[in-house]
Structure formats: structure tokens, C-alpha cells
Amino acid sequence: MLKFITFSVKVQLNVHDLNNEAVAGNVTDIRIMEFLDEMGGKVEATAVSGRMLKHWHYEGMRKLGSAQGLPFCDACKIGEPVRPAKLENNILSHKNAVAEGQVAVIQKCAICDIHGYLAAIAGEGRGGRRTSEEGEEEQEGVSERRSSRVMFSWLMPVLGGEFSSRQVIHSRVKSGISFDDKNLTSQMPFHKSYGSGIYAFVSALDIDRIGLVELNLGSPNPYAVDDNSGRKQRIKVALEAYRLMLSGQLGASLSHAVPHVNPLEILVAYSETGPLPFPVSPIYPDYISKTVGLMPENTTLLYLGSETPTGVVKKNTINEVFDEILSKVA
Numbered sequence: 001m002l003k004f005i006t007f008s009v010k011v012q013l014n015v016h017d018l019n020n021e022a023v024a025g026n027v028t029d030i031r032i033m034e035f036l037d038e039m040g041g042k043v044e045a046t047a048v049s050g051r052m053l054k055h056w057h058y059e060g061m062r063k064l065g066s067a068q069g070l071p072f073c074d075a076c077k078i079g080e081p082v083r084p085a086k087l088e089n090n091i092l093s094h095k096n097a098v099a100e101g102q103v104a105v106i107q108k109c110a111i112c113d114i115h116g117y118l119a120a121i122a123g124e125g126r127g128g129r130r131t132s133e134e135g136e137e138e139q140e141g142v143s144e145r146r147s148s149r150v151m152f153s154w155l156m157p158v159l160g161g162e163f164s165s166r167q168v169i170h171s172r173v174k175s176g177i178s179f180d181d182k183n184l185t186s187q188m189p190f191h192k193s194y195g196s197g198i199y200a201f202v203s204a205l206d207i208d209r210i211g212l213v214e215l216n217l218g219s220p221n222p223y224a225v226d227d228n229s230g231r232k233q234r235i236k237v238a239l240e241a242y243r244l245m246l247s248g249q250l251g252a253s254l255s256h257a258v259p260h261v262n263p264l265e266i267l268v269a270y271s272e273t274g275p276l277p278f279p280v281s282p283i284y285p286d287y288i289s290k291t292v293g294l295m296p297e298n299t300t301l302l303y304l305g306s307e308t309p310t311g312v313v314k315k316n317t318i319n320e321v322f323d324e325i326l327s328k329v330a
């Protein structure tokens with residue numbers, strides 16, 4: 001059974017709009033990040049935050065999980081980022097969902113389980129009201145945190161490569177017929193930036209802690225969800241969500257800017273015995289040999305790409321990579 005897996009991905013993305021992280025008025029600019037090359041020289045290029053990559057993994061889990069009937073809380077069902085939540089009388093209640101306790105939250109929602117959550121609720125919550133020494137009633141807040149089982153780096157350009165971004169003007173084509181509402185203008189031009197380059201990211205999935213309630217460690221079964229109650233299905237959906245990301249299902253403008261994606265290299269490291277270190281990033285040229293040299297015994301490394309490195313099992317297709325890792329969850 002898989003306990004931990006890491007992904008190192010090198011991917012070419014042409015004409016992408018992977019973030020809307022720098023928006024000002026009707027100008028949507030792509031995020032530019034500063035970083036250092038191997039010689040310590042400063043580089044500036046388009047980059048996408050790890051929050052954004054995690055969001056696209058979340059969206060992948062939502063799509064695949066709802067098709068398979070995985071349980072989601074009412075926030076995760078609709079993609080509301082404040083999670084968990086319960087829909088009561090058509091209003092989302094974060095407080096009432098958290099008040100049911102971590103075991104219930106995890107059992108009811110595969111995303112809250114795997115992507116974690118941070119609940120900081122001021123005022124009366126699960127702790128209820130209590131009376132202070134002076135006899136005044138105080139409201140006690142609720143604070144609960146579940147760390148994410150999935151972890152992402154930023155998406156960064158591979159060092160030494162070319163990358164570019166360009167701003168273009170879009171405008172909607174008017175039909176010629178007027179609206180009754182004079183405030184509706186259909187021809188407002190707007191600016192958007194698109195980037196192109198060879199990028200890399202690393203990600204890790206702490207499979208052993210899916211379904212686990214840390215507070216219950218030491219008890220006979222610290223898992224709120226076990227292999228007989230859908231835990232394996234959650235793991236498979238979390239793994240399959242990476243396949244969607246590798247196909248370019250990431251980005252803020254999928255309706256009109258699906259990136260021209262070409263997965264160049266994928267290095268997977270997995271363990272059936274325990275947690276693994278994070279891999280060396282594919283933004284560096286010697287990342288494969290360094291990752292092979294970093295991973296402990298009992299790690300299996302799978303590689304898809306044009307190199308023929310030692311210490312890895314070479315795969316020919318993304319399907320072959322996923323067939324092997326999914327077979328370790330069966």
C-alpha cells in the first residue's frame with residue numbers, strides 16, 4: 001500500500017494564463033516572480049503560485065470525486081474556499097460544520113480530509129459560552145486546523161530556458177442591437193497577459209495521513225476513514241487529479257485559453273514504508289541524479305522523459321506511470 005508519493009514535473013506551456021493574480025481594473029497581468037539562477041544571478045519571469053496549483057488539484061478532485069460519489073461537505077460541493085460548511089436554510093454555516101468535530105468533518109468530506117482546513121471562528125462556537133471570574137459571560141472561539149496532505153511548490157520556469165509573456169487587448173464583438181439598460185456596455189476592451197515557457201513544479205501527497213486524525217494517534221484506530229469506508233477511493237481520486245493537471249487543466253481562463261501543454265518529464269518517487277523527502281526541483285538540470293541520490297532505501301522511482309538516467313524505472317507513457325501507482329492502492 002502506498003504511504004507517500006512525490007511528483008517532479010517538467011512541462012511546456014505555450015500561451016497560458018495560469019493566474020489572475022495581478023489584477024488592476026480592466027488589466028489582468030500575469031504574475032512575475034524574481035528568483036536566482038544557479039550562479040546566483042537574478043532572473044525575472046512569469047510564475048504561478050503553489051496556492052494556484054493546489055487550487056487546480058482541488059478542482060480536479062471535485063470533478064472526479066463528484067462523478068464517483070465521493071462525500072463532500074456543502075462548501076466543497078460548490079467550490080467555496082471557506083471549508084468545511086453545512087448548508088442550512090440556504091445559508092452556509094462554517095461554524096456548525098466545524099462544531100461537529102474533526103472526525104465527522106473528515107468522514108463527511110474527502111477534500112477537507114486531503115486538502116486540510118483552517119477554522120478560526122471568533123465568539124461562541126463549539127466551546128460555547130463560559131463565565132469569567134468577574135461573572136461576565138465570555139464567548140470562546142473555535143480554532144481548528146487540519147494540515148493539507150497535498151503540497152505544491154510554485155510553478156517556475158526551468159533555469160536557462162527562454163520564457164516570454166505578452167499583453168494583448170480583447171474586446172467583445174457588438175451585435176449592433178441596443179440594451180434597455182444603458183449601463184450595459186458590451187464593447188469595453190480589456191487587457192490580458194499570456195505567458196509561454198518550460199516550467200517545473202514539485203508536489204507531494206502524504207497518503208498515509210489521509211483519513212488520519214492526529215488527535216487520536218495512539219488509539220487502536222486513529223483513522224476516521226479506513227480502507228473499508230472509502231479511504232482507498234479518496235487516495236485514487238487524489239492521485240488521478242494530478243493526471244488532469246498534467247494535461248493542462250489548470251489556469252484561470254480555461255474557456256478561452258487552454259494552455260498548449262506538452263509534458264516533457266515526470267519523475268515519481270513513492271514509498272510503501274514511510275514518508276519521503278521532497279524531490280529536487282526540475283528547474284535544475286541535474287535534478288534526476290540528485291533526487292535519486294536523496295531518496296532513502298525502499299523508494300521506487302519512475303521516470304518518463306527523453307533522458308536515460310540510472311536508478312529509475314523508465315516508463316513510456318503517463319498511463320504506465322499511473323497504472324503502476326494506482327496498482328499500489330488496490
Ligand SMILES: [Zn+2]
Pocket residue numbers: 072073074075076077083084085109110111112
Ligand atoms: Zn469540505
